[in-house]
Structure formats: C-alpha cells, structure tokens
Amino acid sequence: MGLISVDEALARxxxxxxxxEPQTVxxxxxxxxxxxxxxxxxxTQPPFAxxxxxxxxxxxxxxxxVPARLKVTGTxxxxxxxxxxxxxxxxIRIFTGAPLPEGADTVVIQENTDREGDDVIVREPAKAFANxxxxxxxxxxxxxxxxxxxxxxxxxxxxxxxxxxxxxxVHRKPVVAILATGDELVPPGTVPGPDQIVxxxxxxxxxxxxxxxxxxxxxxxxxxxxxxxxxxxxxxQGADVLVTIGGASVGxxxxxxxxxxxxxxxxxxWKVAIRPGKPLLFGxxxxxxxxxxxxxxxxxxxxxxxxxxxxxxxxxGATVQGIGRETARxxxxxxxxxxxxxxxxxxxxxxxxxxxxxxxxxxxxASLLSALAAADCLIIRKPDAPAAPAGSEIEIxxxx
Numbered sequence: 073m074g075l076i077s078v079d080e081a082l083a084r085x086x087x088x089x090x091x092x093e094p095q096t097v098x099x100x101x102x103x104x105x106x107x108x109x110x111x112x113x114x115x116t117q118p119p120f121a122x123x124x125x126x127x128x129x130x131x132x133x134x135x136x137x138v139p140a141r142l143k144v145t146g147t148x149x150x151x152x153x154x155x156x157x158x159x160x161x162x163x164i165r166i167f168t169g170a171p172l173p174e175g176a177d178t179v180v181i182q183e184n185t186d187r188e189g190d191d192v193i194v195r196e197p198a199k200a201f202a203n204x205x206x207x208x209x210x211x212x213x214x215x216x217x218x219x220x221x222x223x224x225x226x227x228x229x230x231x232x233x234x235x236x237x238x239x240x241x242v243h244r245k246p247v248v249a250i251l252a253t254g255d256e257l258v259p260p261g262t263v264p265g266p267d268q269i270v271x272x273x274x275x276x277x278x279x280x281x282x283x284x285x286x287x288x289x290x291x292x293x294x295x296x297x298x299x300x301x302x303x304x305x306x307x308x309q310g311a312d313v314l315v316t317i318g319g320a321s322v323g324x325x326x327x328x329x330x331x332x333x334x335x336x337x338x339x340x341x342w343k344v345a346i347r348p349g350k351p352l353l354f355g356x357x358x359x360x361x362x363x364x365x366x367x368x369x370x371x372x373x374x375x376x377x378x379x380x381x382x383x384x385x386x387x388x389g390a391t392v393q394g395i396g397r398e399t400a401r402x403x404x405x406x407x408x409x410x411x412x413x414x415x416x417x418x419x420x421x422x423x424x425x426x427x428x429x430x431x432x433x434x435x436x437x438a439s440l441l442s443a444l445a446a447a448d449c450l451i452i453r454k455p456d457a458p459a460a461p462a463g464s465e466i467e468i469x470x471x472x
Contacts, residue, residue: 075345077455078378078413082394084340085354085361085379091389092244092312099233102224104285105242106389111218114236117210121172123148125203128163128185128192129176132200140194144187148173163192172204179203211235223390246387248281248380249308249360250274251291253301253319253328254367259293272441273317273365273372280376284384286313301331305357312387314360315380316353318367328364329353337362345412345455348438349375368438374415374450377469396452396467402460403431409457417447418468430468448472 076084094108123129129148134140142163148154153171158164163180164173172179177200184196211217217235222228224240232240257271258264271293278288289311294304296319308314319328329342337357342364344352348371353364363380365372382392400420418430430451433443452467453460460466 075343075350075412076341078344078346079394081341081344081346081352081354082379082382085363085383086386086392089361089383089386092246092387094241095244096239096241099229099238099240102232102240102242103226103229105224105240105245106285107218107220107222107224107240108243108389109220109241110216111232111235111237111240112216113211113213116208116212117234118205118207120153121207122205123166123168123170123172123179123203124205125179125181126167127179127181127183127203128194129154129158129166129173130163130178130180130194130198131158131160131176132178132198132202134161135178135180135194135197138194138197141191142194144190144192146173163194177201177204221389221391243387243389246286246312246384247289247310248286248313248315248384249289249291249311250277250281250315250317251294251301251304251308252317253294253296253304255296257293273367273369276369276373277315277317277365277376277380280373280381281384284381285388285390286384296327298327298331298334301327302335305331305335308360309358311360313380313383314357314362315376316362316364317372319364332357332362332364344375346375346378347410347412347414348436350412352379354379366438369441370417370438370444373444377450377471378415395450395469398428398468398470399465400428400430400449400451400468402451402462402464402466403429404462406432406451406453406460408459409453409455411455413455414453415469416451416453417443418449418451419447420449420468420470428468430466 145162146154147165148170149167150169154164154173158173158175178198180194180198186193252271252274256268258268281288291304291307294301316328319326337355339355342353349366351366355362365375386392416432418432421429423429448471450469
C-alpha cells in the first residue's frame with residue numbers, strides 16, 4: 073500500500089460521515105455546538121416602536137418651523153412607557169429603549185433642545201421617524217434567523233436568547249477515545265524510570281478534540297503486547313472515533329494494526345505523503361472510525377490538526393475546511409521541498425506595512441515539543457514545491 077496524498081487521505085476519512093444524533097440542551101450549555109435544526113423567532117423584536125436616543129418624543133409636524141416651543145406632558149422610560157397620548161404641540165421626555173408614545177412619530181435628541189420649566193425648545197428640525205426603532209426592525213415572530221449547521225458562537229447564542237429560546241437542538245458531541253501505546257511511556261506526573269518518557273500526546277490531543285467540539289475519552293497507556301492493546305481497544309467501544317498513538321508503522325514492535333485487525337478493523341490506508349507524520353493509519357471498526365497517529369509528539373499533534381479535527385467537525389455537522397486559508401510573506405529563503413506536503417512550524421509577526429511575516433523555526437525535528445509550543449502557525453509547502461526566496465508569498469495555517 074503506497075503513499076497517498078493529504079487531500080485523498082482526508083477525503084477517505086470524511087467519506088460517508090454523517091452528523092451525530094440531535095439532542096436538546098440548555099442554551100448556556102450550547103456554546104460551540106452545532107445546530108441540528110433551524111431556530112425561528114418566538115416573538116417580535118422590538119415588540120413596539122422605541123426610541124434610539126435620549127430626548128423628546130414629538131410630532132414631526134410640530135417642527136415645521138424652529139425653534140419650536142412644546143409643552144412636556146409626561147415621561148417614557150425603558151420598562152415604564154408613557155400610557156397617554158402625545159397631542160399636537162406637546163412633547164414626552166423619552167429615554168433610549170422606551171416605547172414611543174401614541175401620537176408621536178419622531179424623537180428629538182436632547183442635545184438639540186433647551187428645557188425651560190415645563191416647556192422644551194427644539195432648536196433643530198427633525199424628519200418623521202428620526203431616532204425611532206420601528207416595531208420588528210430586528211426580527212418578527214416566526215422568522216428563521218439561525219439555520220441548521222450554524223456553530224453557536226457568542227453572537228449566535230445572544231440572538232437565540234433574544235429569539236426567545238432557553239433550549240436549543242444541537243448535534244451530540246462526538247466521543248473520541250484516545251489510546252497511547254508503548255512500554256516506554258508513563259503518565260504525566262510520574263517520574264520516568266530508565267528508558268522511559270512521559271506520555272504527553274494524549275493531553276494535547278484531548279485539548280484539540282475539546283477545542284473542536286468533541287468529548288475526549290482517555291484510555292490510558294497500553295503496553296507493547298497485542299493482548300494489552302486489544303484490551304484497551306475494547307474499552308473504546310461506542311466511541312465515534314478511536315485515536316491510537318504510536319505503533320502504526322510496520323516495525324517488529326508496531327502492534328497496533330494487528331491488534332485492530334484482530335478486533336475486526338477494516339484498514340483503509342496507513343501511509344500519507346505528509347511531513348511530519350508519514351505513518352498514519354485509518355480504518356473502520358464497527359461504528360467507529362480509527363485514526364492511528366505517529367508516536368512523535370509533533371507528528372501526532374500536526375496530523376491531528378489536519379485529519380482528526382476536520383473529522384470531529386464533520387461529526388458535529390459543521391462545515392469542514394482544509395488547511396491553508398491565509399497567506400504570509402516568507403522571512404527567509406527555503407530550499408525546494410521533497411515529495412511530501414511539508415508543514416513547517418513557524419512564528420508570525422506583522423511588518424510595518426501590515427503584512428504578516430512567517431519565520432520558520434530553526435529546527436523542524438518531529439520530536440521537539442518546545443519548538444511546536446513556540447510556533448503560532450504552520451507554513452504549508454506543497455509536494456515538490458520549488459525553492460522559495462525570502463519575501464515570497466506562502467500559505468499558512470494558524471495554530472492559535
């Protein structure tokens with residue numbers, strides 16, 4: 073089975089994905105979720121014509137000649153509207169958000185008036201409906217303003233609340249089981265013994281999954297035996313996605329693929345033309361999709377951004393976009409690229425002219441987490457891309 077392109081690998085991973093089943097949750101628990109049905113207004117906003125400014129509600133006809141002296145006969149405040157009528161040559165003191173009194177059709181801002189006892193002198197003319205928010209100017213009852221597939225960010229949630237909804241129908245958060253493998257690994261906080269290292273990848277992957285809208289389920293560490301790996305795989309039953317870390321290549325100690333095959337996984341591919349991260353496994357095990365990530369920390373996290381995050385978003389019912397949606401100017405020369413897509417860790421700065429400048433980090437070693445943590449973007453180098461001189465435009469993917 074040969075190398076396949078990143079685009080083909082992602083297409084296979086996403087092939088046939090259907091969003092998770094709908095569930096209804098309180099609106100305060102819906103942040104970052106994806107709507108599973110349209111949301112319509114249960115009321116009209118504003119429910120009445122209201123003032124957009126502090127000032128005086130008047131009849132525009134009374135301002136045909138200014139200055140105009142009008143008698144102030146009442147007050148309309150937010151939550152305490154004036155119940156009487158604004159008659160000819162009268163004015164009602166009004167505040168922002170308050171109902172426009174019956175008979176009035178205009179609000180004169182207070183800066184254009186002078187108050188003299190019970191009278192107000194209007195110094196500037198005003199057209200009808202000036203500084204008035206019409207009833208239903210924002211939305212009317214029954215109007216659909218949020219549609220299926222919308223990610224519920226702060227703006228959408230604020231609108232949903234204004235539409236009158238305390239609960240929203242969203243797609244269930246996909247469950248992503250995460251399994252580290254290797255005799256050399258110990259949990260964070262444990263002092264490593266001889267020949268051991270801390271298992272850090274699951275922590276970062278869990279954060280990526282949660283940030284994408286999924287629910288991470290950490291399965292711990294499986295030792296390097298097929299029996300141990302198989303036992304941990306069994307614990308992933310019911311998860312939408314199983315992610316394994318390490319052991320996805322073809323060495324004598326790479327036991328993940330055989331253990332998955334023994335459990336009934338159908339292998340789709342296990343090598344992708346990407347750097348870092350060539351040994352990347354994908355298959356299907358019952359109702360779960362399986363992604364086998366490389367063990368190198370940088371490879372695991374970069375490949376998770378490219379392949380796992382879009383899968384989680386697709387399961388949520390959100391729109392999936394590939395990498396490379398921005399451009400920047402290259403800070404230094406880059407040599408010609410090889411046959412694999414190269415995702416280079418880099419830092420961003422902004423030049424005096426406002427253009428983004430991407431500076432590749434000195435080391436691109438796939439084991440150096442300190443370099444990955446220092447990066448805030450990936451430079452995307454297409455397969456067989458020619459040498460790129462400093463100052464040329466390149467594609468980037470932000471990491472933060």
